[in-house]
Amino acid sequence: MAEKRKILRPKPVSGFPEYLPEVRMVEQRWLDTIRATFESYGFVNIETPSVEALEVLEAKGATDKEIYTLTRLHAEEAEEADARLGLHFDLTVPFARYAAQHFNDLDFPFKRYQMQRVWRGERPQAGRFREFTQCDVDVINVDALPLHFDAELPAVVLDALARLQVGAVTLQISNRKVLTGFLAGLGITDTGPVVRAIDKLDKIGPEAVVAELVDGVHLPIETAQRCLGLAQIRTTDTGFVDQVRALDVTGEVLDQGLEELAFVLEHLGQADPVRAGTATVVADLSIARGLDYYSGTVYEGRLDAAPGYGAITAGGRYQDLAGTYINKSLPGVGISLGLTRLFSRMVSEGALGPLRKSTADVLILLLKEEQRSEAASLARQMRARGLRVEQYHAPQKMQRQLGYAAKKGIPHVWFLGGTSSTGEEKPHEVKDMATGDQRPADPMTWLPPA
């Protein structure tokens, strides 16, 4: 009967991650943990459409190469030119548009988090994601935003990472004003090339940085040395202030930057019990976040076990979120957690811990067809008590049903009680699949051990 069919072999699409259910279950737990952490600080969620008008996505220029645009498969020519929609490539651009569009309906300071997929039209390449999930948390205010939030935002993300148990993390913090104020004090006005050189310190080392500053940017060697001196300052307390002072550069912006950075470092605190032993916070004056739009505090976080894997979290303070759209000044501070980046690493390292193929707490066995209604009613009662209950679907051999529970990792199986054919009363029994222990249990009160 079975004719040979033409088979279309499905292939994974490179750059678009997809997991088995047992891995997805861990990813869901991660998302729950991150969300619960964000909410424990009073942040509220928003979601924006996956698409924005192209003019919104291109408002800041620069990233346009990575945008995926949408076209209806059988669109007519005229319509095609019309359809100016693209998938968002980050969550900041949509947030800016959202804040402006709904400005009158939001309450400030507006503390929002957003956990969504974003898309980048990268060429297929190993380790490059074309679809991935970002978890962003930001606070914005009208006209001015207290420095308090510069300390709160990284604390939120460090708490989340501690709860996820991803291993030790180092968060490097600096303040743009320290670097730009320092360079201004040295009489350097074109700061871009210097910032770029300093930002590479971790990658290329001190000699190469000095060489670039001298040969590329044409700084005097003594000036280049002082820039390097600044970039090499790393302290876990406010000791960085004296170290900068020792470099003998002064200026108002520099002072302000040092003061802000000291405040953030102090209030972020090393001693938080939630993340005790899991996170080191370092004032690291080499951190600049490249040419991003940050205007004050900047953050970058890495796994201690794999600093070369790059930043798993990053962010900072910006002067104005939505100036393109609204005639209000909306300063803010935000930080982003690269969920897919971090999670996919844990998956490939086999670091997720034990995996389960079922969500059920207990499997109710069906040894005789006549027990089906009773099994269903028992399942309903247990679900009403908050338990996750799977009903075995057919009166098959007991060994097969136990095998099903074992295969899917369902931790308990339930044997229905009742009156046997000889008139004997048999109690309900529950079997612990891990220990093999089987004992009478009351369906109205039984709970899986915590």
Next chain:
Amino acid sequence: MAEKRKILRPKPVSGFPEYLPEVRMVEQRWLDTIRATFESYGFVNIETPSVEALEVLEAKGATDKEIYTLTRLHAEEAEEADARLGLHFDLTVPFARYAAQHFNDLDFPFKRYQMQRVWRGERPQAGRFREFTQCDVDVINVDALPLHFDAELPAVVLDALARLQVGAVTLQISNRKVLTGFLAGLGITDTGPVVRAIDKLDKIGPEAVVAELVDGVHLPIETAQRCLGLAQIRTTDTGFVDQVRALDVTGEVLDQGLEELAFVLEHLGQADPVRAGTATVVADLSIARGLDYYSGTVYEGRLDAAPGYGAITAGGRYQDLAGTYINKSLPGVGISLGLTRLFSRMVSEGALGPLRKSTADVLILLLKEEQRSEAASLARQMRARGLRVEQYHAPQKMQRQLGYAAKKGIPHVWFLGGTSSTGEEKPHEVKDMATGDQRPADPMTWLPPA
């Protein structure tokens, strides 16, 4: 100083819903409830990429007009032809591809749920979504799948709807074999046109159905009347069996359909306490689900308050999920809940109940700058106990801080205790914003009233 900036007014993109945070908070609660319900039956989650290869999306033909394809904004010509990716327009096509691709890693019966956005390239039009969220739950097995699941699947969705408190719902059930078996018994072989006519009964009424069967399909009037007779049968118990028998048509397929439908109706049960009073289950022999690929049981659910709004949930049994991709027979049964469809209606009806603009349980006031560290440490302690705690960000006037809590709907505010300037010990106090009641509280044990 403030120069007049060029403003780009952001506009909503038609067909892509977006909500304020207080509405999104309810949507999140809905998603949590639906997920918890699915998991309470032992279903596991999967997510698939937002895109599939076009050949996968087009494997079944028919819906191709609605597909959005992706193009890199600045792609070269050659590359464009290459990029054969489209956004998925439902969750069934990706599930079929997933099941085939990961077949060897899945355990059967495989019970999966999937809650994701899908996209349809519709022309912009009021009430038409171009991006929306579907919640699908399906079970598939190799070769054969017990009828048990035909009763379990709609129970899952009815439970979810009861927990969401969306108002009374009617679920209409039928079985394709009843209709096709009946038509075969009447000697009708080209069943398509007849099924389509009968499917319209609710919309066009009995006279128009008979007219279409006689004039359009050229059935004898007596045969048309018997078809109408079948389609008009509606019973909440297994009474439909006798009513069909009374129409005096026989056949093996018809018998099988009646038996299956009776089993499903009986086991789905009217008496489930979870959904008591919220759902009516009706055997409705006019339900056919058009030309979909269903082979047995079919479902359609509507709001009693708005039957004309159309189906909010629908599904059925299919013969083979993934035959295009794999040389295995994978019969299944599934049902889909149109989350965005249902939720957007509740939003526009103002039926969501009270809304809140913050996730916080309590706001810790900051009346003096010197208390900032103490406030922070208190907030940390409370978060470690599972509370959601916002720290007020600046030592502003008390009235302003209370106003902030009131505006965001934060139900409690916390006044820090401590030693006053006169050396007096003041206890911590918490104020209930709803009642105005303020009383001493211990930060180590205080909980918001449930």
